Amino acid sequence: MALHVFVILLATLQIHSQCGVVVGVTETTCADAVPMRLRREVISITDFGGVGDGRTLNTWPFRKAVYRIQHLRRRGGTLLYVPPGIWLTGSFNLTSHMTLFLARGAVIKATQDTWNWPLMDPLPSYGRGRELPGGRYTSLIHGNGISDVIITGENGTIDGQGEVWWNMWRQRTLHYTRPNLLEFMNSRDIIISNIVFRDSPFWNIHPVYCSNVVIKYVTILAPYDSPNTDGIDPDSSSNVCIEDAYISTGDDLVAVKSGWDEYGIAFGRPSWSVTVRRLTGSSPFSGIAIGSEASGGVDGVLVEDVHLFNTGIGIHIKTNIGRGGYIRNVTFANVVMHNVRKGIRIAGDVGDHPDEYFNRYAVPMVDGVTIRNVWGQNVQQPGSIEGIKNAPFTRICLSNVKLWGAGGWQSSAPWRCAEVSGAAFGVRPWPCAQLATTLTGGICSGAV
Ligand SMILES: *[C@@H]1O[C@H](CO)[C@@H](O)[C@H](O)[C@H]1NC(C)=O
Ligand SMILES: *[C@@H]1O[C@H](CO)[C@@H](O)[C@H](O)[C@H]1NC(C)=O
Numbered sequence: 273m274a275l276h277v278f279v280i281l282l283a284t285l286q287i288h289s290q291c292g293v294v295v296g297v298t299e300t301t302c303a304d305a306v307p308m309r310l311r312r313e314v315i316s317i318t319d320f321g322g323v324g325d326g327r328t329l330n331t332w333p334f335r336k337a338v339y340r341i342q343h344l345r346r347r348g349g350t351l352l353y354v355p356p357g358i359w360l361t362g363s364f365n366l367t368s369h370m371t372l373f374l375a376r377g378a379v380i381k382a383t384q385d386t387w388n389w390p391l392m393d394p395l396p397s398y399g400r401g402r403e404l405p406g407g408r409y410t411s412l413i414h415g416n417g418i419s420d421v422i423i424t425g426e427n428g429t430i431d432g433q434g435e436v437w438w439n440m441w442r443q444r445t446l447h448y449t450r451p452n453l454l455e456f457m458n459s460r461d462i463i464i465s466n467i468v469f470r471d472s473p474f475w476n477i478h479p480v481y482c483s484n485v486v487i488k489y490v491t492i493l494a495p496y497d498s499p500n501t502d503g504i505d506p507d508s509s510s511n512v513c514i515e516d517a518y519i520s521t522g523d524d525l526v527a528v529k530s531g532w533d534e535y536g537i538a539f540g541r542p543s544w545s546v547t548v549r550r551l552t553g554s555s556p557f558s559g560i561a562i563g564s565e566a567s568g569g570v571d572g573v574l575v576e577d578v579h580l581f582n583t584g585i586g587i588h589i590k591t592n593i594g595r596g597g598y599i600r601n602v603t604f605a606n607v608v609m610h611n612v613r614k615g616i617r618i619a620g621d622v623g624d625h626p627d628e629y630f631n632r633y634a635v636p637m638v639d640g641v642t643i644r645n646v647w648g649q650n651v652q653q654p655g656s657i658e659g660i661k662n663a664p665f666t667r668i669c670l671s672n673v674k675l676w677g678a679g680g681w682q683s684s685a686p687w688r689c690a691e692v693s694g695a696a697f698g699v700r701p702w703p704c705a706q707l708a709t710t711l712t713g714g715i716c717s718g719a720v
């Protein structure tokens with residue numbers, strides 16, 4: 273690649289990192305959770321025979337470039353530059369100490385020939401594919417057991433061309449579970465920033481068994497009716513920080529998970545320390561979800577400064593008998609909703625089972641959920657909190673939650689509550705008798 277491009281790249285990265293420092297002083301950010309590294313070496317996909325004409329298949333160029341980075345390891349790592357153009361490709365792996373850099377106008381486009389998508393084993397915490405028994409297709413971009421990986425650039429696009437997969441799902445002709453667009457397994461120190469994700473076959477970004485993952489300034493788009501195109505699903509992962517995202521897809525925008533029923537319980541890997549901040553978006557299903565697959569446990573989730581519009585359920589904590597595990601220490605703060613079907617739902621009867629062997633005595637625990645400063649307009653139903661018989665949801669604390677129907681707050685449907693304890697302050701319309709109106713016994717300590 274020409275030297276001047278190299279210099280411009282370094283200059284761009286330096287400006288970004290300087291801005292990061294400036295911004296970090298004035299607002300809360302996860303920018304420092306994983307350091308943004310400059311790479312000492314830059315190579316281009318064109319060095320490996322890549323052709324960005326939208327027709328040539330670039331699977332081998334991508335695989336060769338990654339092989340080269342992995343086997344001729346340079347101190348400080350290597351940046352793989354993807355120039356403007358349309359780079360059609362099948363599935364490829366990433367490796368450690370690399371940056372995948374998409375220039376402005378660069379599109380990594382998934383081939384629609386499904387045989388270019390290799391199969392892989394199901395995740396141990398799911399026991400089978402999420403959609404169908406057996407294996408699953410490998411994600412378009414995949415990383416397993418790697419660290420120090422950055423996917424960034426100038427808002428180039430990773431396009432899954434998911435329509436063929438959505439149609440197979442609609443026509444029930446799939447044999448295995450559809451692929452994610454980007455998946456990291458058993459990996460750490462990952463940054464995904466300034467990238468547009470479009471039309472994923474299935475979930476868009478899936479970090480599973482990972483730690484130290486930063487996802488910021490991403491845009492994730494898929495049609496409103498595209499099946500299971502979740503935005504970001506942190507799964508059995510810790511120290512995940514998502515901020516400044518715009519997500520508009522056909523399923524949950526963010527869903528924190530940790531495995532499925534007896535497989536998730538046996539694997540026992542929780543998700544913990546997950547932050548979601550400054551997210552805007554719309555979904556026919558959930559805005560921000562926890563569950564329903566949370567069998568390894570979910571502990572310590574903070575969601576703040578979120579704007580949801582044209583959405584099914586704004587805040588959704590969902591679990592079921594058979595899931596086991598726990599969901600605890602969860603805070604939602606400063607959430608604004610426009611035109612949503614239901615504002616808040618915490619429910620113990622959501623989601624299907626992997627098979628008939630799930631344990632009917634594996635009852636999940638939901639404890640310590642704080643929801644404060646929520647404001648919604650044109651909310652058809654404000655909310656429901658329905659725990660599990662003999663396993664009520666505890667320390668559920670609502671404060672300053674105002675959810676108006678189309679004609680003001682008197683016009684919205686009533687809340688529904690069952691098997692729940694906790695407290696409510698300044699909630700309109702009033703939620704339910706099960707929630708106390710005074711702070712006694714520290715039920716909402718730290719909540720208000
Ligand atoms: C990608 O990595 C997986 C391990 O996660 C491996 O089984 C597969 O062969 C790799 N594919 C390529 C093309 O290197
Ligand atoms: C990329 O898009 C984000 C918004 O999603 C924006 O904040 C950022 O400035 C853009 N970056 C570049 C390099 O264009």
Ligand SMILES: *[C@@H]1O[C@H](CO)[C@@H](O)[C@H](O)[C@H]1NC(C)=O
Nearest residue numbers: 545546571572573574601602
């Ligand atoms: C609750 O979770 C937050 C992160 O969201 C963490 O900072 C805090 O220490 C946790 N509190 C307890 C008591 O575990």
